[in-house]
Amino acid sequence: MKGYTYSIGSCSYQFKDLADVMAKASSAKSGDYLAGLAAESDEQRVAAQMVLANIPLKRFIEEPLISPENDSVSRLLLDEHDCDGFKSVENDTVGDFRNRLLSYEMTSSTLATLAGGLLPEMVAAVSKLMRNQDLILVASKCQVVTKFRNTLGLPNRVSIRLQPNHPTDDAKGIGASILDGLMYGCGDAVIGINPATDNVESVKRLLSSIDELIQRFNIPTQSCVLAHVTTQLKAMEQGAPVDILFQSIAGTESANKSFGIDLELLEEAQQAALSLNRGTVGNHVMYFETGQGSCLSANAHHGIDQQTLEARAYGVARKFNPFLVNSVVGFIGPEYLYDGKQITRAGLEDHFCGKLLGLPMGCDVCYTNHAEADQDDMDNLLTLLGVAGCNFFMGVPGADDIMLNYQSTSFHDAHYLRQVLNKKPAPEFELWLKDMHIMGNDNLLLPVTGSHPLLMAK
Amino acid sequence: MTKKDVTEQDAWHDLKCFTFARIALGRAGGSLRTNDWLDFKLAHAKARDAVHEAFNSEALLDDLRCDGQEGLVLESQIKDKANYLRWPDLGRCLDASSKDKLKKYAQTVDLVIVVSDGLSARAVHMHSRKLLAILMPKLEQAGWSIAPIVIVRFARVAVEDEIGSVIGAKLALMLIGERPGLGSADSLGAYLVCDPKVGNTDADRNCVSNIRPVGLTYEAAAETLFYLLSMAKMRNVSGVILKDDRIQTKAALELK
Incomplete structure (x- = not known):
């Protein structure tokens, strides 16, 4: 491994290897300080970025940050790397690559062609040289469309995962929150419940109850119960109506092991979900969640900064052709992302990296009560990501998740975003909302009386 | 001139009896109405x-002694909340004098129970004694x-590994204030x-969360924990391979 040096005036900055340059070039985050990897001064951070700007993209192929001998994720990333796709940028440095991405020539279709030729580490590297507006502009040019019972990711559309969690998985409580969300035009990305207890019987029961609702009202959407993938597979074996399979994933083999998964298990899960053939307009069947800091949290970071590891998690996701990928950006807490500024930066980086790699990125714009953040920070990030073309956000009643104990974005927030950016729900879902007299032709919410068919169902 | 209400009520107000989620808030245009927004800020x-x-911690120790339980108070390597929030690794380790003190309690036992304030001392003050009185x-x-x-x-959750291994317990159970x-x-x-030991991961643990009277009640939590502990002891496993496979009562889970 070769070291790097950069001089600014009389000060010479030394970086011991590529991983060190990457970590020191990263925007300041508490998690990288916790891992002992972050830049020690602002000037050192910029010195690292200046070094990084001159490093050829190729070096990430020649010098893997984590050796493929020690890590199955590294093997996957290199095996899947599309060398032909890489050709158009193979002589770029990271700095050149930033310029190229910002150029008028880089369109939605060229970006889509390029995606397979990029390693997550290249994408992470260029993001470290970008200011927030660059992350927004380039991401807004990427278009990633996925399909199951509706179509997500189309231009001028934004979708919402309806997240109706309840602390005891009480079905009536969950049902009430689902209804509330549908009445505010939410639920087109997925109706997805985080169960309080990872239990096969309860997963089966919850899946059946949403399925019944979807069928009864012919709602063009899909369901998911976000238990561990092994629990969902057990429920599936026992006949549960599984639409989309969920799993949390991370960017190293050992972090995934701490989640109780490996690549073979994900492959098996995808095949099992495909075999049910429940999609009507497409067959993207996987839903992944990620978040900066998860590898460090599992003590499995290999000396790599948390943003680069996050991009590697997207490399894992890409293998399984997901319907949804969601960076749960502020959930992990202040030891990884300390405040509103760090959460905002991380959210924009994650969305950019995922989109550039060709993934249907969404974001759980969120924070916990022990972080230095509040709803104003969420409004800012939601708006920025809306402009960046993020595929979907969370919809939680009143932004208050009463099971997971954190604040996300609300059904009201979703409607705010659709108003201010003139965006609509997924087309199939939009038609349903209009048929059901929930949303008018002006895309605003209609007044609803107690005799509405959905309310008669309760 | 009389004021006209420019806001919309939600017609499904009665569903609020099924959940304390913030549903049926109504709207001003599509946005939160003033009172609901201020309620949210107050809760935050x-x-x-x-x-x-x-x-x-000393008051909790006294309370547990009143209930006939033996106990002791130890310290992690963190001494204040600001550092607790930034350095979780240090919250996973006992400080040196605590470790020495704990060594005197080494014995072969089935279980050690650890209690820590975590992110809500309030939760531990209010519920740990009552839960233990049933469990x-x-x-x-x-x-x-x-x-x-x-x-x-x-302390952080993983301190149960160090404590369990120093004591020599087959199982460790941590009660901790959630965020x-x-x-x-x-x-x-x-x-x-x-098998508590330093290096265990989250996949090795089973979690029962939201224990409080309006969430998972003491009785229900104690029953679940007793079941999981018994299964873990019998099968010598915990974590993702140990599932709570009890059939839930139909009534508790029915949508309608």
């Missing part, structure tokens, strides 16, 4: 205050050998692990 202020509440008799009746209860200030939600500044979490 309360949760922030709960995070910073001090833990009265301990179940375990004692079933013939479990249990070490004195270890109370640790400023406060808006309507739940007092939620207690329980994490059990078989």
Whole structure:
């Protein structure tokens, strides 16, 4: 491994290897300080970025940050790397690559062609040289469309995962929150419940109850119960109506092991979900969640900064052709992302990296009560990501998740975003909302009386 | 001139009886109405205050002794809340004098129970004693050998591994204040692990969360924990391969 040096005036900055340059070039985050990897001064951070700007993209192929001998994720990333796709940028440095991405020539279709030729580490590297507006502009040019019972990711559309969690998985409580969300035009990305207890019987029961609702009202959407993938597979074996399979994933083999998964298990899960053939307009069947800091949290970071590891998690996701990928950006807490500024930066980086790699990125714009953040920070990030073309956000009643104990974005927030950016729900879902007299032709919410068919169902 | 109400009510107000989620809020245009927005801000202020509440570990020890339980108070390597929030690794380790003190309690037992303030001292103050008052008799009746209860200030979940291995317990159970939600500044979490040792991961643990009267009740939590602990002891496993496979009562889960 070769070291790097950069001089600014009389000060010479030394970086011991590529991983060190990457970590020191990263925007300041508490998690990288916790891992002992972050830049020690602002000037050192910029010195690292200046070094990084001159490093050829190729070096990430020649010098893997984590050796493929020690890590199955590294093997996957290199095996899947599309060398032909890489050709158009193979002589770029990271700095050149930033310029190229910002150029008028880089369109939605060229970006889509390029995606397979990029390693997550290249994408992470260029993001470290970008200011927030660059992350927004380039991401807004990427278009990633996925399909199951509706179509997500189309231009001028934004979708919402309806997240109706309840602390005891009480079905009536969950049902009430689902209804509330549908009445505010939410639920087109997925109706997805985080169960309080990872239990096969309860997963089966919850899946059946949403399925019944979807069928009864012919709602063009899909369901998911976000238990561990092994629990969902057990429920599936026992006949549960599984639409989309969920799993949390991370960017190293050992972090995934701490989640109780490996690549073979994900492959098996995808095949099992495909075999049910429940999609009507497409067959993207996987839903992944990620978040900066998860590898460090599992003590499995290999000396790599948390943003680069996050991009590697997207490399894992890409293998399984997901319907949804969601960076749960502020959930992990202040030891990884300390405040509103760090959460905002991380959210924009994650969305950019995922989109550039060709993934249907969404974001759980969120924070916990022990972080230095509040709803104003969420409004800012939601708006920025809306402009960046993020595929979907969370919809939680009143932004208050009463099971997971954190604040996300609300059904009201979703409607705010659709108003201010003139965006609509997924087309199939939009038609349903209009048929059901929930949303008018002006895309605003209609007044609803107690005799509405959905309310008669309760 | 009389004022006209420019806001919309939601017609499904009656569904509020099924959940304390913030449903049927109504809207001003499509946005939160003033009162609901201020209610939200108040709840956030309360949760922030709960995070910073001090833990009265000695009072908890006295209470447990009143209930006939032996116990001791130890310290993690963290001494204040600001550092607790930034350095979780130091919250996973006992300080040197605590480790020495704990070594005197080394013995072969089935279980050690650890209690810590975590992110809500309020949760531990309000619920840990009451939960243990139901759980301990179940375990004692079933013939479990249990070490004195270890109370640790400023600890993280994984401290149960160090404590369990120093003591020599087959299983460790951690009761810890969960991070406060808006309507739940007092939620207690329980994490059990078989074969506690430094290096165990989250996949090795089973979690029962949201223990409090309006969430998972003491009785229900004690029953679940007793089941999981018994299965873990019998099968010598914990974590993702140990599932709570009890059939739930139909009534509790039916949508309608």
